[in-house]
Amino acid sequence: MSQHVKPKKGGFSSSETRSKIFFLAPALFLVFVLSIFPTIASLFLAISRYGPAGFGGFVWLGNFIDVLGNRHIWETLGTTLIYVVCGVSLQYLLGFGLALLLTQKLRFRRFFRVLFLIPMMITPVAVAYIMRMVFDFRIGPLAPIMGIFGLQDVPWLGNGTLAKILIILGDTWQWTPFILIVMLAGLETLPHEPYEAAVVDGATPWELFWHITFPMMLPVSSTVILIRMVEAFKIVDMPIVLTGGGPGVATESTTLFAYSxxxxxxxxxxxxxxxxxxxxxxxxxxxxxxxxxxxxxxGM
Amino acid sequence: MNKRKLLVGSLMGVALLAAVGLLAAASGQSSLKYAGRTMTIVTFDGPQIGEPLKRHAPEFEKLTGAKINVVLTTFSDLFPRILTDFTSGTNTFDAGVFDPQWLGDYVSGGYLEPLDSYIAKTPSMKWNEIMPFFREFSATYAGKTYMVPLDGDFQMVYYRRDLWANKQFKADFAAKYGYALVPPKTWGQYNDMAEFFNGKTVDGVKMYGAVEAQKRNAQSFWLLGSRAGGYMQYKGTTQGMFFNSDTMKPLINAAGFVRALTEWKNIQKFGPPNMINFDTGDVRSAFVGGQAALAIDWGDIGSLSTDKKTSAIQGKLGAVILPGSKEIWDRSANKWITKNAVNYAPYAAFGGWSGAVNSKSKNKDIAFDYLAFLTQPENSDEDVTLGITGFNPYRQSHFNNDSIWIKSGMTKEDASNYLGAIKSSLKSKNLVLDIRLPGTDRYQKLLDEGIARALSGEETPQVALDGVSAAWDKLTDELGRKKQLTIYRASLKLKSLEGN
Amino acid sequence: MLERRNPVKTFFSYLALVIWSSVVLVPLLWTLTTAFKNPIDVYRGPKYIPGIDFQGTFDNWKYFLIDQWQFFSAQYFNSITVAIFSSLLCIAIGSLAAYGLARFSYQYGKIQNKDIAFWFISQKILPPVVVVIPLYVMFQWLHIHDTRFGLIIAYAAFNLPFAVWLMRDYFLGIPSELEESALIDGCSRIQAFVRITLPLSAPGLVATFLFVLVFAWNEYIVALFLTQTLASQTMPILVAGQNAQRGPQWWGISVLTLVTIAPVTVIAVILERYISKGLLVGAVKG
Structure with missing residues (x-):
């Protein structure tokens, strides 16, 4: 995605072929070795009947036809897309906003920087349990507040739409810190010169953001969104703990379907x-x- | 020089001492039967099952010299985790403690060791004192014994004895419904009582009428079975209620199941607003926390209610066999029939955690001996009464002796009430056997999805269960109808059909 | 960036900080108070402060830190070892690859830099349940099943795609003129990378390290399959075990959550200072 900054062809001596490979080889080797066998094995499994009794013959596309011919997979794919699109957008907006806030010269800035990272440090299944406690509006911490507004008896997790919203909120609580820290590091490595020039020209803070910060952050932004998207497609802990995929199949993600x-x-x-x-x-x-x-x- | 000599001398002395010590240790160990060997046993994580397995390990080591290595896995990952070890031929697990419903898959794969000859040689485990249902149905598969029961499982109805004894409530109830407030005998009465108590304030707590596990991907499969038993099965355990035992056609969309599911959906009105999202954990915490009048659960509420740290209902626990019905669905005539007496069909849901031995293990002897050690009354009498274990009563010594329960903190009334409900369920000749086929887990998962669609209102119970029935049929064909039918009949102790 | 601050703007900045802090803190504080509760206080909630609206207890802490110390300490040690070494390995290999992708152009047939990068990320798309069983079999073959070493290698490989992508973007953001002048001064390519590019990208390096560390620290499903005994089992397995047949052991989850946050937080506090400007500015201007 970041190919807008073209790798400098011929910028350096061309006798660097060897070091070129040296840089890339260890990573390629490690990922290849650890992924090659599982990839072959899972392809083999995908065209086989394989259950508790072991290998039961090849069915070729049979598994795919079975799965795709059932409404279940389509329902879960739809739900997953909602999680990905809503969750990642929300997390990006919040994460970027907070990163901007934390680059300002504010008191206790360093304290907030660490505090805001903490949700990311909890193992996902524990986050899901913590969220389940928090979203219990009868015996959870928010009970008195919900009581005031008479919202306690709303079946929060018993309603498909509300349950989806809570799952997205839980996911956002956990993963906004990831976007925050990556964006923060990105902001901190931006060069100063363009700002200085723009300030001399009398640019407003908004113009600084929109014409300098935002475009310069686009490569990092697009990477961070891509990583979050890939991860968000695999969302499983939050729905399994909060709703088990229910009510009905309303909150079941495809990965949860695969898991069960x-x-x-x-x-x-x-x-x-x-x-x-x-x-x-x-x-x-x-x-x-x-x-x-x-x-x-x-844009550039 | 002198110094050096001294040093050498003392070093030699130390070496000698160490050698003697080692010899002594070695000879000391060799007197024990299994000295120097390690047996690996896998089970479900959490304090419940793993705790007793770990707790008894040091005593067993002292007695036999065998080291017990307990591997713990969450319940949801246990089935694939064990199978991965078996199917890949790794065989690092010598034994496992798991759900007997999985025998279908494990025995068909040839992964488990038949235990009959071992049991015959081990009188200390007092095999015949284990309640017949667990010995004869739960632990066996196709005529052989594969498991050592460590836990007794079937569902019961729990109620609050203090509420049912309250004079005001008794009078109000009789006035409103026209019959006396006693523990529910039929599902109709259960429904009335849930309605009656829902919203009442007791000890400053607003009560829910009933709490039941309706959550997706949790225990709803077993709850539906508990509610359907009385409508579906009336000719004894061998009748079965999930399939037609001649054709393997599913009975899951028969009118009895549809009625049970419809009533189950209706109970939502008398439960917590989030009940569709309750699993057994929520049910237990709500009931033991004193927030509900009725609950359906396994035996666990009994042992949990004794624990002061957990329970707000010590001395208030009432338990009774699952309600039944006077109207019964006659599956062959396709119509409802009416009986004079209530038909009870308590459901042995899950079947109780039991231990089994890997047939390819090198430590089968230790594995079996450890399981036998766990089940012998000296150990299991205590285990079943402890709130921290998930083991429920399953052998005579657990029932005949109130004192072990009173020692654990139950009041005498609670104990006799609780054990009475268990006994009346276990004595029933009409106990419903759970599904025990190859692919059990897949049947359950399909039903779970259908139940969820009905409970959420996405589909009517009839449409949802018709869908399940079609999916079950497809699965049966995939796994081999003839084979499945033979196994289904064997699990019910029916003779195999001629021509099969 | 702006020297004089507008008081209204400052007010809203702090307001935003306070709001998000409470969003972060409410669940965390609830976890803290739950760690001191008996089950009954959870069931009959909401109860907030031990000693005031409920009788606190240390039993939950005692259970893990004393009764189960043998298991707890081993798993804690494994988690720390595995997370730190796998993250270091991942960052080392990952930043090399990222630097390569950022500074050179690779062309093998139709395969170019972007294809290599996408191949990396595509290795992360399959849900873990699809690959764990083959991995298990493979690790058994290699005799690194149930070892910390095996887990370190596995996590380093799993996190590599993310490390490569993130580091590549940070490297691309750093002007290459500095390296060029170093190369002219006679530095080798590696020297230029280690002495100039790496220090300049410290914020990115730290952010990526923290991210990778957290992933390795918290990973569950792969650990479930690749470990078996206390020789290698990690904390998330202990945490997941708290979801019991009896319902979730909220108090246990709470204690374990708090003790697992602690070391990562310490690392974050130590490393946070490197996520700041100055380094780059100084270098460019100097």
């Missing part, structure tokens, strides 16, 4: 669901990467 299929050791179908998700995520992220890259190229 895996729990039955129906490995063929799990792999098929995994590849369907892989296809969807690749489609969405490629669309996103291409759109954003054009936007970055046009």
């Amino acid at each position: 299929t895996w729990r039955s050791f129906n490995l063929g179908q799990v792999s098929a669901i995994g590849y369907i998700l892989l296809f969807t995520v690749t489609l969405v992220t490629t669309l996103y990467v291409n759109t954003v890259r054009r936007r970055i190229a046009g």
Whole structure:
């Protein structure tokens, strides 16, 4: 995505082929070795019938036809898309906003910087449990406030839409810190010169942000959104703990669907669901990467 | 020189001492049967099941020399975790403590060791004192014994004895419904009582009528079975209620199940506003916390109610066999029939945590001996009464002896009431057996989804269960109808059909 | 950036800080108070302050820190070892690759830099449940199942794609003129990278390190399969175990949450100072 800053071709001596490979090789090797076997194995599983009794013959596209022919997968894909789009947008806005706030010269800035990171440091399943306590409006910490507004008896997690909103809020509580810290580091590495020049020209703070900060932060922004998107597609702890995917199938994400299929050791179908998700995520992220890259190229 | 000599001398002395010590230690150990060996046992995490397994390990080591390594996994990951070990041929687990419903998948794969000969050789485990249902149905599969029961599981109705004894409530109830307030005998009465108590204030707490686990991907499968038993099964355990035992056609969309699901959805009006999101944990905390008049659960509420740190209802616990019905669905004639007596069909949901031995383990002897050690009355008598364990009563010594319960903090009334409900359920000849087929987990998951769609109002109970029935049929065909039918019949102790 | 601050703007800045702080704090404080509760105080909530509206207890702490010390301490130690070493490894390898992708252009047939980068990230898309069982079998083969070493390698590899992407963007943000002058002065490419680019990208390095650290610290499902005994089991497995047949052990989850936040917070406090301006400005101007 960040290809707007073209790698400097020939900027350095061309005898660097060896060091070029040296830089990339360890990472390629490690990821390749650890992913090659699982990838082959899961492809094999996706075209097989594989259950508790072990391998039960090849079914080729049978698993895919079974999964895609059932409304369940489509329902969960829709729900997952809602989580991804709403959750990641909200987290980006909050995270970027807070990062801007924390680059200002404010008292206790360093305290806030660490405090705001804490939600990210809790293991996801524990965050989900903490959120379940907080969202319990009868015996949770917010009970008195909800009581005042008479909202205690609203079936918060018993209503599909409300439950989705709470799940997105819980996810946002946990992952806004990630965007915050990456954006903060990005802001802190921005060069000073463009600002100085613009201030001399009498630019307002808004103009500084819109014409300098925001465009310069676009590469980091697009990366951080991409990473969050890839992760958000795999959301599972929050729905499983808060609602188990219910009411009905209203809050069930595709990964939760895969997870519960895996729990039955129906490995063929799990792999098929995994590849369907892989296809969807690749489609969405490629669309996103291409759109954003054009936007970055046009904007600069 | 002298110094040096001294040093060498003392070093030698130390070495000698160490050698003697080692020898002594070695010879001391070798007198124990399993000295120097380690047995790995896998089970469900959390204090409930893992705790007793870990707690008894040092005593067992002292007796036999075997080191017990307990591997813990969350309940939801236990089934695939064990299977991964078995199917990949790794076999690091010598034994496991798990749900007997999984026997279908584990025994078909040839992963478990038949235990009959071991049991015959181990009188100390007092096998015959284990309640017959667990010995004969739960622990066996296709005629052989594969498991050692460590826990007794079936669902009951809990009620608050103090509310049912209250004169004002008794009078009000009789005036409103025209019959006396006694523990519910039928689902109709259960519904009336939930309605009656919902919203009443007791000890400053606003009561819910009933709490039941309706959450998705939790325990709803078993709750529906508990509510349907009385409508579906009336000819004894061998009748079964999930499939037609001649054709393997699902009975899950029969009128009895549809009625149970419809009533279950209606109970939402008399429960907490979030009840559709309650799992057993929420049910237990609400009931033991003193916030509900009625609850359906396994035996756990009984042992939880004794713990002062947990319970607001010490001395107020009432338990009774699952309600039944006078109207029963006749599946062959496809119509409702009416009986004079209430038909009870308590549901042995889940079947109780039980231990099994990996057939490819090198430590089968230790594995079995440890399981036998856990179940013998000296150990299990205490375990079943402790709030921290998830073990519920399953052998005679647990019932015949109130004192172990009173020692654990239960009042005498609570104990006799609780054990009475358990006994009346276990004595029933009409206990409903849970699904125990290859693919059990997949059947359950499909039903769970259907129940959730009905409870959320997305579909009517009939439409939702018709969907489940179709999905079950498809699954049965995938797994082999003939094979499934044979296993289903064997699990009910029916003769195999001719021609099969 | 602006020297004189508008009081109204300052007020709103602080207001925003306070609001978000309370959003962050309410769940955390609730966790803190729950860690001192008996089950009954959870069920009959909401109760807020031990000693005032409920009788506090240290039993939950005692359970893990004394009764279960043997298990707890081993898992805690494993978590710390695995998280730190895997993150260091990940950052080392990841920043090399990121630097390569940022500064050189690779071309192998039709494969270019962006394709390599996307290949990295695409390795993160499959849900973990699809890959854990093959991984388990593979680690058994390699005899690194149930070892800290195995987990370190696995986490380093899993987090690499993120490290590569993030570091590449930070490197791209750093002007390459400084390196060029260093190269002219006779530095090797590696020297230029280590002495100039890395220090200049300290904020990004720290942010990425923290992120990777947190991922390794909190990972559950892979740890569940790749570990088995106290030789390698990590904290998230202990936390997940608190979701019990009896319902979630809220008090246990709370204690474990607090003790697991602690070391990462300490690391964050130590490293936070490096996420700040100055380094770069000084270097560019100097």
